[in-house]
Amino acid sequence: MSYTMPPRGDHPSADAVAMMQYDTAKKSALIGYLLWFFLGFAGVHRFYLGATGSGVVMLLIFLVSLPLSLVAVGFLGFAVLGIWWCVDAFLIPGLAQRYNARLIGTLRG
Numbered sequence: 766m767s768y769t770m771p772p773r774g775d776h777p778s779a780d781a782v783a784m785m786q787y788d789t790a791k792k793s794a795l796i797g798y799l800l801w802f803f804l805g806f807a808g809v810h811r812f813y814l815g816a817t818g819s820g821v822v823m824l825l826i827f828l829v830s831l832p833l834s835l836v837a838v839g840f841l842g843f844a845v846l847g848i849w850w851c852v853d854a855f856l857i858p859g860l861a862q863r864y865n866a867r868l869i870g871t872l873r874g
Contacts, residue, residue: 787869791864798854807823814861
């Protein structure tokens with residue numbers, strides 16, 4: 766793909782504008798993994814990658830399990846989150862690709 770600069774005084778083409786918008790809005794699997802590693806128990810990586818619904822579910826399980834862990838029942842929620850956290854290690858690249866593909870679709874109009 767070759768890029769040419771528009772002549773002076775002209776505005777960038779619609780394709781150039783769309784590429785700039787894509788570059789600023791695309792999601793990185795690396796950032797997703799960093800969020801997963803440090804804040805994955807609360808579903809922050811899923812919010813970042815556009816999977817808001819499952820991110821809310823992870824956050825709610827975490828917030829409910831936290832006080833319930835004082836009476837040992839909450840550890841069941843933490844076990845579910847731990848399994849989900851491990852599975853997400855394999856899902857992050859696909860989540861990032863899906864988000865970026867949807868982004869391309871919206872930018873194409």
